[in-house]
Amino acid sequence: MKDLAGVEAPVIEARDLELTFHTNDGPIQALTGVNLTINKGDFVSFIGPSGCGKTTFLRVIADLEQPTGGSITVNGMTPEAARKARAYGYVFQAAGLYPWRTIMGNICLPLEIVGFSRAEQRERAERVLDLVDLAGFANKFPWQLSGGMQQRASIARALAFDADLLLMDEPFGALDEIVRDHLNEQLLALWARTQKTIGFVTHSIPEAVYLSTKIVVMSPRPGRITDVIDSPLPRERPLDIRDSPEFIALAHRVREGLRDGHGDTV
Ligand SMILES: Nc1ncnc2c1ncn2[C@@H]1O[C@H](COP(=O)(O)OP(=O)(O)OP(=O)(O)O)[C@@H](O)[C@H]1O
Numbered sequence: 466m467k468d469l470a471g472v473e474a475p476v477i478e479a480r481d482l483e484l485t486f487h488t489n490d491g492p493i494q495a496l497t498g499v500n501l502t503i504n505k506g507d508f509v510s511f512i513g514p515s516g517c518g519k520t521t522f523l524r525v526i527a528d529l530e531q532p533t534g535g536s537i538t539v540n541g542m543t544p545e546a547a548r549k550a551r552a553y554g555y556v557f558q559a560a561g562l563y564p565w566r567t568i569m570g571n572i573c574l575p576l577e578i579v580g581f582s583r584a585e586q587r588e589r590a591e592r593v594l595d596l597v598d599l600a601g602f603a604n605k606f607p608w609q610l611s612g613g614m615q616q617r618a619s620i621a622r623a624l625a626f627d628a629d630l631l632l633m634d635e636p637f638g639a640l641d642e643i644v645r646d647h648l649n650e651q652l653l654a655l656w657a658r659t660q661k662t663i664g665f666v667t668h669s670i671p672e673a674v675y676l677s678t679k680i681v682v683m684s685p686r687p688g689r690i691t692d693v694i695d696s697p698l699p700r701e702r703p704l705d706i707r708d709s710p711e712f713i714a715l716a717h718r719v720r721e722g723l724r725d726g727h728g729d730t731v
Contacts (some may be wrong), residue, residue: 474541474581476662477503477526483534484688494687495521499535501681501690504506506628508656508663510673511681512719513726517687526664527555539630540627551579553630554623558638560615562607562622568594569603572622590594593621596655615642617651624659633665637672645690646704649675653702670723671707672713674698685725692722 482499485492496518503509511519525537526532529546539547547553562571572593573586581589594600597617607615616636623631637645649672656663667673674682678700682692698711706712 473505474503475504475538476507477501477537477539477664479535479537480520481535482525482532482537484518484525484530485533489528491500495689496525496532497689500691501693503662503664503679504662505662507624507679508653508665508677509679509681510667510677511683512670512673513683513691513723514668514685517683517685518685518728520634521688522633523664523666526630527528527553527632541622551626551628553628553632554626556616556620556623556631556633556636557636560607560612560619562615562618564607567606568599568610568618568621571607571618572625575622576625589625589627591714592623593624594618596624596659597621598651606653610638611644613648616640616648620652620655629661631661631663632706633663635666635668637698638668643668650704652676670716670719673719674712675702675704677708680715680719682722682726686724691726692718694718 477500479501482496484592485494499522505606511522513519513660521530522642525532526539526544528548537544538569540552542550556722566574569590572590576586576589590603594603597620599614599617599621610618620636638646640648653676665676678696680694680696681690682694684691694715696715698706698715
């Protein structure tokens with residue numbers, strides 16, 4: 466979305482964002498003093514130990530949690546307006562596919578709910594299945610697919626509304642390393658092809674460094690951002706870039722950032 470001067474507005478703009486949960490055990494400051502700008506086409510990873518507010522931040526963007534202070538805009542709108550405009554797709558850690566529906570049926574479900582015609586549902590589902598290389602699996606059931614393929618199907622489902630912003634909460638956390646490497650490569654290819662903006666939560670330093678144009682390092686108690694690193698790596702990244710000195714230096718900086726923030730579970 467462009468402003469009156471024709472300048473592209475940031476996709477996400479958080480200013481002095483605060484979110485405190487009030488629990489029976491007292492207040493929990495899940496996010497404090499969060500300032501972050503995400504521009505169109507960025508691939509932004511959020512990394513930090515358990516409880517530092519990564520998921521909470523994604524949920525604020527998605528209007529699933531309400532901030533208790535500061536401000537945030539999504540495509541220049543409030544998160545509520547952005548949600549109503551279907552500004553984002555959301556991918557969860559578990560694929561969350563309905564076992565009694567085919568892959569095609571799973572992808573069509575949200576489209577069906579909001580009232581797309583059958584022809585439009587099919588056309589969209591076929592397009593996104595092609596994007597995640599699952600074109601031949603539309604009529605299979607989730608249990609007939611490997612874990613990695615199920616996660617690709619859930620990415621396809623999130624892409625079906627064709628939103629410019631994709632929010633992904635540890636989508637590959639439960640997969641083994643070889644599958645994860647493969648999906649990381651495919652995700653970069655998908656990102657290059659679709660020019661989407663991606664917000665990606667991970668616990669893995671190599672995954673964050675491999676995928677991102679911007680790495681946001683977070684720390685808990687209270688949840689906050691301790692470093693924002695703009696990656697100097699080129700956008701096109703073969704897997705063996707992970708052996709390059711630039712990659713190793715970047716991974717080192719993230720690790721140091723986590724250590725300074727007393728990260729203990731990464
Ligand atoms: N609905 C809620 N009610 C109360 N406290 C919550 C709620 N959701 C999250 N929290 C707390 O807020 C803090 C941040 O949680 P969040 O899930 O965002 O962390 P995270 O960095 O995503 O952690 P993980 O890596 O384990 O997923 C934690 O202390 C968590 O217990």
